[in-house]
Amino acid sequence: MSSLHPTYPVRTERLLLRPLTTGDVDALLTYRSRPEVCRYVPFEPMTRELILERLETLWANTGLTDEGQALTLGIEVASTGALIGDAILFWHSKLHGAGEIGYVLHPDASGHGYATEAAHAMLRLGFEELGLHRIVARLDERNTASAAVARRLGMRAEARLVHNEFFKGEWATELDFALLESEWPPTIAPEDP
Incomplete structure (x- = not known):
């Protein structure tokens, strides 16, 4: 395990994953400011100012050089150039080869398999290029759409942690999914009808 410096854009069948820029602020605001998008993720609805700050700091990484870092990439539809979401790869531990993925999509883009396609690309970066x-x-647990994405990716449901975190004013139950390098690449299940 060394570091990750992808060649951008990272291409999938229908998507381009690329570093976010200040030119993306309006597109990011269209979904990251919405309460329904933020309901089950670890951030509140964002303002333009907060998005600009993140673009200059946390989201400015274009690679991973050490544990404790995260790589956030915009999810762009290749045929239209529209930014429809973003995906993240965390590098948690060098010793344990541990990472984590996450994704958030504009509601208008849901139901087309984009989250699965983007998350699959992030898994590939983590396993094949970073060596996790x-x-x-x-x-x-209430985020059934994200659970469906994890299952389609071939990730194994490993834990259900009941009321393990006081999250946004209430106790939340966490579902943990995982995939090992030896299980990569999985067969992606088709989208639910």
Whole structure:
């Protein structure tokens, strides 16, 4: 395990994953400011100012050089150039080869398999380019759409942590999914009808 410096854009069948820029602020605001999008993720609805701050700091990484870092990439539809979401790869531990993925999509883009396609690309970066041993996805049990994505990716449901976190004013139950490098690449299940 060394570091990760992808060649951008990272291409999938229908998507381009690329570093976010200040030119993306309006597109990011259209979904990251919405309460329904933020309901089950670890951030509140964002303002333009907060998005600009993140673009200059946390989201400015274009690679991973050490544990404790995260790589956030915009999810762009290749045929239209529209930014429809973003995906993240965390590098948690060098010793344990541990990482985590996450994703957030504009509601208008849901139901087309984009989250699955983007998350699959992030898993590939983590396993094939960074050399991680294990990648997890942790989510709120009520986020059934994200759980479906994890299952389609071939990730194994490993834990249900009942009321393990006081989250946004209430106790939340966490579902943990995981995939090992030895299980990569999985067969992606088709979208639900």
